[in-house]
Amino acid sequence: MNEFKKTNIENPVVVIGGGASGMIAAWRAASLGVPTLLIEKNKKLGIKILISGGGKCNITHDGNIEDLLKSFQKNEALFLKPSVYKFNNRSILKLLEERGVETYTRDDGKIFPKSNDASDVIAALEWYLRNAGVEIRTDCSVQEIIFENNCVTGVKLNNEIIYSSNVILATGGVSYPQTGTTGDGFRFIEKTGHTIVPLRPALAPIKLSNKFPYGWGGVAIRDAELICLVNNRKTHSERGDFLFTHEGISGPTVLELSKYAAMELANNKVELILDTQPDKDATMLDSEIQQLIGLHPNKQIGNIAGLFLPNRLVNHFLNSINIDPEKECRKLIKEERKQLVKLIKEMFIGTIDTIDITKGEVSAGGISLKEVDPKTMQSRLVKGLYFCGEVLDIAGRIGGYNLQAAYSTGFTAGESAAINYKSQSTTP
Ligand SMILES: Cc1cc2nc3c(=O)[nH]c(=O)nc-3n(C[C@H](O)[C@H](O)[C@H](O)COP(=O)(O)OP(=O)(O)OC[C@H]3O[C@@H](n4cnc5c(N)ncnc54)[C@H](O)[C@@H]3O)c2cc1C
Structure with missing residues (x-):
C-alpha cells in the first residue's frame, strides 16, 4: 500500500500542467496575490512551446479580436470570446516585449520572436511566474484529482496529497505525447460526469x-x-x-x-x-x-x-x-x-x-465546451475545477491561434480561481 504524505495546508490555487495555458493561469492567479502552485511532470516548463513553429514559436496572430476569433469554428469562437477580450494577442506581446522579447509579424500575420527562438518565450514566461511568486514543482506528475460532493478538494501525487479547492486542469491534448501530453487530464475527470468529445487528429x-x-x-x-x-x-x-x-x-x-x-x-x-x-x-x-x-x-x-x-x-x-x-x-x-x-x-x-493523432500540432476533441462556463473557465459540474488550453474541445487553425487560445483561457482560469479563493477566504 502506498503511504500518502498528507500536507494539511490548503493550497489556494493549484495548476496542473506547465504549458502555455498553465503558465499563464498560474501567473495570473499569483499576480492577484493568491499563493499558487504549478505542477509539471516534465523536468522543464513549456516543452511544447519549445517545438512550436519549428522551434521559432509562432506566438500569436496579428489582427483585431474579431479576426482572431474568426479562425475558430463558430461554437469555439463563441466560447473563447470573453477570454480573448480579457487577454488578446496585444496582451501576450506586451508581456513578452516588457521582458525584452521583441517580435516581428510576417506578411501572413504570423508573429514570431525576432530571435526566432522559442526558448526566449519560455524564459520570459518563467520570469513572470517567479516574479509573481508562483511555487513551481517540475518533474512531478499528478496522478489523480480528488473530488467530494461535486467539489474539487485536491490532487494526488505519487505519495502525497495536496489539498486545494481551486484546481486548474491545463494538461493539454494528446498529440506529441513525448512532450508530456498523454491525455492524463481526461482520465482525471472520467468520474465527474464531464463529456469528453472524442479525441481526433488536427493539423496532422x-x-x-x-x-x-x-x-x-x-x-x-x-x-x-x-x-x-x-x-x-x-x-x-x-x-x-x-x-x-x-x-x-x-x-x-x-x-x-x-x-x-x-x-x-x-x-x-x-x-x-x-x-x-x-x-x-x-x-x-x-x-x-x-x-x-x-x-x-x-x-x-x-x-x-x-x-x-x-x-x-x-x-x-x-x-x-x-x-x-x-x-x-x-x-x-x-x-x-x-x-x-x-x-x-x-x-x-x-x-x-x-x-496519426500523435503527429498533429493539436488534437481536436476534449472537454465539452457546453460543460464549462466561458466567463470563468470553471466546470459547470464540479465546483472549483477550471480548465484551460488544449484540454478543452478547441482546435484552431495554423497561425498562432492555438497558443493564443491557450493564453486567453489560461488567463481567465487563473483569474477566476484567484477570485474564487478570495471569496472563499472572506466568507465567514
Ligand atoms: C510540433 C508543434 C508545433 C506547434 N506550433 C505552434 C505554433 O507555432 N503556434 C501555435 O499557436 N500553436 C502551435 N502548436 C500548438 C500549441 O503548441 C498547443 O496548442 C499549446 O501549446 C497548448 O498549450 P496547453 O498549455 O494547453 O498544453 P501543453 O503545452 O501541451 O501543456 C500541457 C502540459 O501539461 C503537462 N502534464 C500533462 N499531464 C500531467 C500530469 N499528470 N501532471 C503534471 N503535468 C502534466 C505536460 O507535460 C505539458 O507540459 C504546435 C504544436 C506542436 C505539437
Missing part, C-alpha cells in the same frame, strides 16, 4: 496509400485548393499552399484538412484531389487554354500546361493522361484539352491511409 500530416516518385519531394503548388472526396462526394476543402514531400504530402492545406478528413476516415474511403487553379472554373480555364493555343499554335503543349501546373512535374502529368508533352499545341484535339482541364482542376492526389 496525412499519410496516403500511394507513394510519389522520390524526385517530387519539395515541389510546391501555391494557392491551390485541396479537396476531400468521401465516396466521390466533395465534403471539405482548404485553400493555400500544397507540397509534395519525400514521404508524401504536406503544407498548410494538408494540415488544415486533416481534422475533417480524420472524421470521415473511420467509416469511409477518403480521397484527395487538388485544384491548382481555384479562381477559374473549368469553362474559363478551357477558353483560356484555347486562347493560348490560338496564340502559340506551334509551341509544345508542355509549355502551355506549365503555366498551370508545377514545371518540374508537367511532363509526368501530361504522360499520365496520355498527352505527349512535346506535341504541338495546334495538334491537340478537343478531348485532350478537356482532359488537361480536368487534370488542372481535379488532380488526383491519392487515397488516405492514416492520419
Whole structure:
C-alpha cells in the first residue's frame, strides 16, 4: 500500500500542467496575490512551446479580436470570446516585449520572436511566474484529482496529497505525447460526469496509400485548393499552399484538412484531389487554354500546361493522361484539352491511409465546451475545477491561434480561481 504524505495546508490555487495555458493561469492567479502552485511532470516548463513553429514559436496572430476569433469554428469562437477580450494577442506581446522579447509579424500575420527562438518565450514566461511568486514543482506528475460532493478538494501525487479547492486542469491534448501530453487530464475527470468529445487528429500530416516518385519531394503548388472526396462526394476543402514531400504530402492545406478528413476516415474511403487553379472554373480555364493555343499554335503543349501546373512535374502529368508533352499545341484535339482541364482542376492526389493523432500540432476533441462556463473557465459540474488550453474541445487553425487560445483561457482560469479563493477566504 502506498503511504500518502498528507500536507494539511490548503493550497489556494493549484495548476496542473506547465504549458502555455498553465503558465499563464498560474501567473495570473499569483499576480492577484493568491499563493499558487504549478505542477509539471516534465523536468522543464513549456516543452511544447519549445517545438512550436519549428522551434521559432509562432506566438500569436496579428489582427483585431474579431479576426482572431474568426479562425475558430463558430461554437469555439463563441466560447473563447470573453477570454480573448480579457487577454488578446496585444496582451501576450506586451508581456513578452516588457521582458525584452521583441517580435516581428510576417506578411501572413504570423508573429514570431525576432530571435526566432522559442526558448526566449519560455524564459520570459518563467520570469513572470517567479516574479509573481508562483511555487513551481517540475518533474512531478499528478496522478489523480480528488473530488467530494461535486467539489474539487485536491490532487494526488505519487505519495502525497495536496489539498486545494481551486484546481486548474491545463494538461493539454494528446498529440506529441513525448512532450508530456498523454491525455492524463481526461482520465482525471472520467468520474465527474464531464463529456469528453472524442479525441481526433488536427493539423496532422496525412499519410496516403500511394507513394510519389522520390524526385517530387519539395515541389510546391501555391494557392491551390485541396479537396476531400468521401465516396466521390466533395465534403471539405482548404485553400493555400500544397507540397509534395519525400514521404508524401504536406503544407498548410494538408494540415488544415486533416481534422475533417480524420472524421470521415473511420467509416469511409477518403480521397484527395487538388485544384491548382481555384479562381477559374473549368469553362474559363478551357477558353483560356484555347486562347493560348490560338496564340502559340506551334509551341509544345508542355509549355502551355506549365503555366498551370508545377514545371518540374508537367511532363509526368501530361504522360499520365496520355498527352505527349512535346506535341504541338495546334495538334491537340478537343478531348485532350478537356482532359488537361480536368487534370488542372481535379488532380488526383491519392487515397488516405492514416492520419496519426500523435503527429498533429493539436488534437481536436476534449472537454465539452457546453460543460464549462466561458466567463470563468470553471466546470459547470464540479465546483472549483477550471480548465484551460488544449484540454478543452478547441482546435484552431495554423497561425498562432492555438497558443493564443491557450493564453486567453489560461488567463481567465487563473483569474477566476484567484477570485474564487478570495471569496472563499472572506466568507465567514
Ligand atoms: C510540433 C508543434 C508545433 C506547434 N506550433 C505552434 C505554433 O507555432 N503556434 C501555435 O499557436 N500553436 C502551435 N502548436 C500548438 C500549441 O503548441 C498547443 O496548442 C499549446 O501549446 C497548448 O498549450 P496547453 O498549455 O494547453 O498544453 P501543453 O503545452 O501541451 O501543456 C500541457 C502540459 O501539461 C503537462 N502534464 C500533462 N499531464 C500531467 C500530469 N499528470 N501532471 C503534471 N503535468 C502534466 C505536460 O507535460 C505539458 O507540459 C504546435 C504544436 C506542436 C505539437
